[in-house]
Amino acid sequence: xxxxxxxxxxxxxxxxxxxxxxxxxxxxxxxxxxxxxxxxxxxxxxxxxxxxxxxxxxxxxxxxxxxxxxxxxxxxxxxxxxxxxxxxxxxxxxxxxxxxxxxxxxxxxxxxxxxxxxxxxxxxxxxxxxxxxxxxxxxxxxxxxxxxxxxxxxxxxxxxxxxxxxxxxxxxxxxxxxxxxxxxxxxxxxxxxxxxxxxxxxxxxxxxxxxxxxxxxxxxxxxxxxxxxxxxxxxxxxxxxxxxxxxxxxxxxxxxxxxxxxxxxxxxxxxxxxxxxxxxxxxxxxxxxxxxxxxxxxxxxxxxxxxxxxxxxxxxxxxxxxxxxxxxxxxxxxxxxxxxxxxxxxxxxxxxxxxx
Amino acid sequence: xxxxxxxxxxxxxxxxxxxxxxxxxxxxxxxxxxxxxxxxxxxxxxxxxxxxxxxxxxxxxxxxxxxxxxxxxxxxxxxxxxxxxxxxxxxxxxxxxxxxxxxxxxxxxxxxxxxxxxxxxxxxxxxxxxxxxxxxxxxxxxxxxxxxxxxxxxxxxxxxxxxxxxxxxxxxxxxxxxxxxxxxxxxxxxxxxxxxxxxxxxxxxxxxxxxxxxxxxxxxxxxxxxxxxxxxxx
Numbered sequence: 001x002x003x004x005x006x007x008x009x010x011x012x013x014x015x016x017x018x019x020x021x022x023x024x025x026x027x028x029x030x031x032x033x034x035x036x037x038x039x040x041x042x043x044x045x046x047x048x049x050x051x052x053x054x055x056x057x058x059x060x061x062x063x064x065x066x067x068x069x070x071x072x073x074x075x076x077x078x079x080x081x082x083x084x085x086x087x088x089x090x091x092x093x094x095x096x097x098x099x100x101x102x103x104x105x106x107x108x109x110x111x112x113x114x115x116x117x118x119x120x121x122x123x124x125x126x127x128x129x130x131x132x133x134x135x136x137x138x139x140x141x142x143x144x145x146x147x148x149x150x151x152x153x154x155x156x157x158x159x160x161x162x163x164x165x166x167x168x169x170x171x172x173x174x175x176x177x178x179x180x181x182x183x184x185x186x187x188x189x190x191x192x193x194x195x196x197x198x199x200x201x202x203x204x205x206x207x208x209x210x211x212x213x214x215x216x217x218x219x220x221x222x223x224x225x226x227x228x229x230x231x232x233x234x235x236x237x238x239x240x241x242x243x244x245x246x247x248x249x250x251x252x253x254x255x256x257x258x259x260x261x262x263x264x265x266x267x268x269x270x271x272x273x274x275x276x277x278x279x280x281x282x283x284x285x286x287x288x289x290x291x292x293x294x295x296x297x298x299x300x301x302x303x304x305x306x307x308x309x310x311x312x313x314x315x316x317x318x319x320x321x322x323x324x325x326x327x328x329x330x331x332x333x334x335x336x337x338x339x340x341x342x343x344x345x346x347x348x349x350x351x352x353x354x355x356x
Numbered sequence: 357x358x359x360x361x362x363x364x365x366x367x368x369x370x371x372x373x374x375x376x377x378x379x380x381x382x383x384x385x386x387x388x389x390x391x392x393x394x395x396x397x398x399x400x401x402x403x404x405x406x407x408x409x410x411x412x413x414x415x416x417x418x419x420x421x422x423x424x425x426x427x428x429x430x431x432x433x434x435x436x437x438x439x440x441x442x443x444x445x446x447x448x449x450x451x452x453x454x455x456x457x458x459x460x461x462x463x464x465x466x467x468x469x470x471x472x473x474x475x476x477x478x479x480x481x482x483x484x485x486x487x488x489x490x491x492x493x494x495x496x497x498x499x500x501x502x503x504x505x506x507x508x509x510x511x512x513x514x515x516x517x518x519x520x521x522x523x524x525x526x527x528x529x530x531x532x533x534x535x536x537x538x539x540x541x542x543x544x545x546x547x548x549x550x551x552x553x554x555x556x557x558x559x560x561x562x563x564x565x566x567x568x569x570x571x572x573x574x575x576x577x578x579x580x581x582x583x584x585x586x587x588x589x590x
Contacts, residue, residue: 053559054377105377105558116379116557132381324560334553343552344521346567347575351551 001289003228010210012217012246015235019227023295025071029226030286030301033063035308036087037283039096040256042312043086043103043117047260051320052103055132056117059087061255064282065190066091068229069158073237076153078126080141081160083118084190084254085130088160092127094120096315097322106322113325114333126155135165138187139174145185145245156184156240158233164195166209175245179216182244186236187213189249190223196258197267210249217243223250224280253280331355364420369411372400372424373467373518374566380554383562385519387466388528390422391496397421397449398495402470404434406493409447417449424495426468450497454506458488461512461576464503464529466492469516469567476572485580495525500532507533511542512579516572521549546575 001021007014040060046052059066066087069079081088086099094110102109103117110120111130120130128144131137141159148155165171166189178185189209193200200207210218217239221232229250236246253276257264264273290296331343331353338355345351374383391398397419401407407425414421439445455470456477465473470491477487488506492499507513513533515526526547533545551565 054375054379054557055382102557105560111557113558114379114556114561116377118381119379119557132379325556325558327560327564330551330553330556330561330564344549345551345564347548347571348521349546349578350571350574351564 001227003222003225003231004285005222005225005228007228007232008210008220010213010218010220010247011215012219012239014219015231019231021227021230023293026286026290026295027304029067029071030283030290030296031304031308032067032091033226033283033286034305035096035311036060036063036066036090038305038308038312039090039099040086042100042316044256044260046100046103046316052117053105054116055083056103056260057084057258058256058260059084059254061276061281062190062192062223062252063087064226064229064285065188065223065250065252068226069188069233071226071230072233073156073158075125077155077237078128078141078144078148078157079160080128080137080144080157081130082134082137082162082165083130083132084162085118085120089120089122089127089130092122092125094122094127096312097318100316100319101322104319104322105324106319107325108319108322112329112333114329135161135168135170137161138165138171141187142174142178142183142185142245145178145183145240146181149181149183154241156186156237158186158188158236160188160190162195163189163191163193163200163207163209164198164203166191166212167204175213175216175247178245179213184240185245186233186240187245187247189247190252191249192252192254194254194258194267197262199267208249210247213245213247216245216247218247218249220249220251223252224276224282224285226282226286328353363418365418367411367414367421367423369414369423369425371427371430373426373428374550374555374562375427377557377559377562379557383555385424385467385517385550386422387424387495387517388519388524390424391498391525391528392523395420396496398424399449400424400466400492400495402429402467402491402493404436405440406447406453406491408436408440409445410449410493412446413449416446421449424467429468429471447493450494450499452493452499452502453491454488454502455491456487456489458486458510460486460510461514461579462488462490462503462506462510463514463516463572463576464490464492464526465516466495466525467518469518472567472569473516473572475569476576479569479573480576483577483582485576485582487576492525498528498532500536503529504533504536507537508540511540512576513541514546514548514572514575514579516548516567518550518566521547521552524549543579543581546579548572548575
């Protein structure tokens with residue numbers, strides 16, 4: 001299948017627009033993206049019902065990036081991202097129960113309820129978070145790539161960041177060393193066109209993020225096309241193992257606001273949002289492919305979506321049953337090795353513990 | 357290093373301290389970090405009066421000032437006097453404010469914790485303990501004189517802060533009182549601070565990680581020998 005938009009390359013030859021796929025892969029894409037969409041919509045409701053507290057950044061609209069990336073790489077490759085991490089975690093093999101439990105601060109969460117929305121991890125599948133400090137995950141990702149090269153793993157790291165973070169100094173510092181040492185690091189700019197409420201052109205002198213690496217090659221990808229993302233990530237992995245870092249700019253879109261405190265409609269028009277939904281939606285694109293190639297009937301796809309809704313509802317019900325973390329968990333996971341260090345509660349004469 | 361040739365008249369203002377439900381990377385008090393640096397001034401407003409008077413003072417000051425606001429106080433209103441509303445109103449840097457006078461125990465606090473200390477003082481009053489609440493306003497310079505004068509009067513001290521206890525603001529205040537007013541103390545200094553752990557997200561753990569009014573009340577009663585410490589009771 002041909003990608004709908006050609007890749008635009010900087011300092012490298014772009015991969016072919018012809019992407020190999022299979023009926024079962026397309027169905028998996030459809031199912032995975034529908035599940036993510038449903039999960040984020042449910043998180044929105046839970047937040048409004050005050051069952052999720054604090055910050056919560058939703059990924060709906062950007063699903064093709066998480067799903068397409070997984071299709072192009074393996075779980076031995078690493079991914080590290082910022083705070084919009086629910087779907088990336090699911091893509092790495094996390095479960096809905098872990099997601100909703102973490103969002104509600106329960107024991108069965110992927111970080112035992114201690115991290116919350118922004119701090120999802122799944123180290124055994126190469127998912128290193130889940131970070132709350134804008135942009136700081138990119139140098140960490142380059143560090144992961146250093147470890148991979150050092151231990152001759154023949155694997156790569158995808159470090160994701162947004163168009164807002166793309167203008168930070170630390171990205172260029174990390175990229176410089178990554179390029180100097182030929183690290184297998186792929187910097188993935190998920191360009192959803194707004195850094196919080198600021199349009200990219202108001203924040204960046206050059207919003208052509210795939211070119212911003214100057215001496216580092218880059219590729220602009222239609223991030224709403226899961227097949228294009230898959231092709232690009234496969235290409236990026238091969239390139240990075242041979243030549244060092246590469247920047248992938250994923251042209252994508254978030255339907256929700258930046259976080260739950262942003263209605264998302266003050267700095268962009270409703271027409272813009274509905275226009276993207278109608279013309280570029282990643283799920284609808286795959287639905288169309290499945291229908292036009294007679295792989296699935298309309299009804300089957302509706303059933304898949306119904307099934308996703310059911311799975312999400314069941315996971316939420318189960319997560320609600322999950323207990324809050326034990327009070328003693330306040331003093332766990334501070335050190336790997338506590339060395340008998342004493343730690344204190346707010347009133348040290350009332351609450352104290354020896355760190356494990 | 358420029359022998360005074362270059363000055364840095366800048367104000368850094370931003371939210372500081374624990375917010376609600378945002379985890380370890382967005383809930384931390386940096387007062388003691390910044391305040392340990394010579395050359396910086398660190399201000400911590402509590403009320404509307406503080407915010408107005410101190411921000412103006414910070415902007416007018418010729419040195420770098422770190423202005424630490426508390427996100428959870430943004431939505432709170434405070435009564436203000438006509439004097440505060442006057443365009444000439446400004447506050448001095450380095451001067452604490454006695455928010456409530458008392459004679460039995462001194463409670464020092466800054467930012468959001470001033471409100472908690474005042475609530476604790478009210479609860480203590482019901483039990484016959486008269487607490488003096490000092491709103492530090494300025495962490496550096498620290499108003500050692502107001503603190504020591506108060507402790508020499510009450511002979512007891514409870515320090516309250518949202519930040520981590522080790523090398524914290526309370527530790528500095530305690531040292532100052534030991535250095536200057538040791539002979540006046542009738543009880544060990546009590547320290548209430550954020551728990552010595554990264555901030556957890558879960559609501560039950562988060563509550564344990566930040567000081568509560570009852571922690572302040574308990575510590576004040578201990579200082580006044582009105583309660584039995586846990587170790588002795590066990």
